[in-house]
Amino acid sequence: RQHGGSTVEVRLFGNNYDEAAAEAKRLQMQEGMSMIHPFDDPYVIAGQGTIGMEILKSSVSTPLDAIFVCCGGGGMLAGIAAYVKRVRPNVKVIGVEAADAAGMTASLREGQVVTLDSVGLFADGAAVKTIGSETFRICNKLVDDMITVSTDQICNAIKLSYNDARVILEPAGALGVAGMKKYIEENNITGQTLVAITSGANMDFDRLRFVSERADGSERTLAVTIPETAGTFRALYELIWPRNVTQFSYRFESESKANILISFQPIVNIENDFDNVVEQLNKNDFKCLDISENELAKVHIRHMAGGRSIVPKERLFRFNFPESPGALQRFLTSLDMDWNVSLFHYRNHGDDVGRVLVGIQVGRSCQRLHQFLDNLGYSYVEETDNAAYLRFLRNSDSEEKN
Structure with missing residues (x-):
């Protein structure tokens, strides 16, 4: 409305571009309206091609090796390719x-x-089932290559753009950055001048939670099986230290073994650091499974690891400690006690305070426990009677009278 005032009528229809486009075509036929296609129109393509003109004018007499362009229906890609290939055909x-x-x-x-039969809607600004016939004709003739990127790679590009320019891009707007990063990594590119077009910042604030969770491309996740014996919990962590641990989840399962879900960031300047960690874990009889790219694990299992368990005399505590490098290790070292840890959950959320949930098999009548907790030096809250804990983490068979 801000561009047309009272002469414009906005009609919202459908859940995606294809549904809205089908309705627009119906209105064109039934009400005699003129259809201005968002990408498959020569004038629209030419207008988007002026982006290429701006880039080349900004790089006169300077090196330019490649331009990365996000693509939905193909209008921007076709327009930029048409101009760039006419003026500087050596630029990819x-x-x-x-x-x-x-x-x-x-x-x-x-x-x-x-x-396409269906399209994902995370990068909804570029979610098109059928590209344009004119955009296809131009791209088929002029575009050098196509790159596809995953949701995690898009999230990482949003993070990179924010860290570099303090701009929060929408997923479709970050496609160019994501593709450029993937191209550099896969082809070991150095010493080249590359341009990535960022084409939108229509970001829903609620979506940032998901972006933040999936943006860390350096995080790797393992499912590790360890013996349910004293000392193995800390021994596992020491094999991963000094790498930054971002998640640590454990729930008592049986007297013989324990399954741990642990996420950490390999050291970037050590070649094959992640593989070296896995090798060391296996050498110490900690059998592990790499689930870093497991979509089920990333979306669901990491939030559900553990669940109910029959644990007699279990008491639950929430601890807070200052979040800093090595803080989790210091916390684990301070938990040097005689009682069995039956539950442990930690997730780094980027806050200045680390939050850990710990289950301890001790019972309500133990007087030494409070002295031990006070000597830890960390603030804590007992959650043994919390309704959420009783309903979702505690099996009724494990309740006991104190």
Whole structure:
């Protein structure tokens, strides 16, 4: 409305671009309206191509090796390729699509316009089932390459852009950055001048929680099985130290073994550091499974690890400690006690305070426990009677009378 005032009527329809486009075509036919296509129109393509003109004008007499362009229906990619290839044909133009909405990639591979069965909606600004016929014709002739990126790679690009320029991009707007980063890593690119087009910042604030959770490309996650014996809990952590541990989840399962879900950041300047950690764990009989790329684990299991367990005399405590390098190790070292730890959960949320949930098999009548907790030096709250704990983590068979 701000561009047309009272002469504009805004009609919202459908849950995605394709549904809205189908309704627009119906209105065009039934009400005699003119259709201005968002990408498959020569004038729209030409208008988007002026981005390429701006880039080349800004890089006169300077090196420029490649331009990375986000792609939905293909209008921007086609327009930029048309201009750049006419003026500086040696500059590569590379399109970037979300892996779950890669209509242009599929069409170029098949040599014809392909309609996808479905598209993911995380990068909803570029979620198009059917690309344009004109955009396909131009891209098929002029675009050098296509790259597809995952949701995690898009989230990481949003984080990189914020850290570098303090700009929060929407997922579709970060496709160019994500594709450029992937291209550099896969081809070991150094000494080149690359441009990534950032094309939108229509970010829903509630979505930032998901972006933050998935943006850390350096985090690796293992499912580790250890013997349920005294000392193995700390021995596992010491094999990973001094790497930054971002998650540590454990729940008592049986008297013979324990399953741990642990996430950490390998040391970047040590070659094959993650593989070395896995090798050391296996040498110490800590059998582990890499679930870093397991979508079920990342979306659901990491939040559900543990669950109910039959643990007699269990008491539950929440601890807070100052979050700093080595703080979790110091906390684990301070938990040097005679009682069995039956539950442990820690997740680094980037806060200045680390939060740990610990279950201890001790019973309510133990007087030494409070003296031990006070000597720890960390603030804590007992949650043994918390309704959420009783309903979701404590099996009724483990209740006891004190």
